[in-house]
């Protein structure tokens with residue numbers, strides 16, 4: 292019985308991260324994680340961008356759907372990908388090198404419907 296309860300508890304915890312969900316086995320556990328991306332977005336970006344990334348924030352434009360390429364250019368290098376037309380002509384946003392490894396997570400979060 293104890294064991295069953297423990298199994299259920301572990302599975303509930305894992306279900307929250309999707310590991311016990313119906314897509315078990317197909318989900319790439321080491322791949323981009325939108326939940327982690329969301330946490331980073333909230334911790335780092337919503338000072339200026341909206342908590343709802345489809346809307347303009349206090350300073351930054353809506354950034355829903357931003358590609359990894361765009362995020363890397365803007366967040367790490369203060370630039371834009373070649374041929375990308377920026378929404379603003381300003382260059383007010385600082386770089387955030389600490390999120391370097393997590394850009395795919397942020398992109399996965401921003402890609403969510």
Ligand code: HEC
Nearest residue numbers: 335336338339350351357365377378379381382383384387
């Ligand atoms: C200090 C305020 C501030 C913070 C914090 C901030 N941004 Fe920005 N962001 C801006 C502003 C302002 C712009 C408009 C361009 C400019 O002035 O740099 C912008 C533009 C962008 C763009 C380009 C949008 C486009 O299509 O032209 C992306 C992508 C972006 N931000 C992503 C992020 C992400 C991801 C984070 C968190 C890691 C973040 N920003 C944190 C202020 C901020």
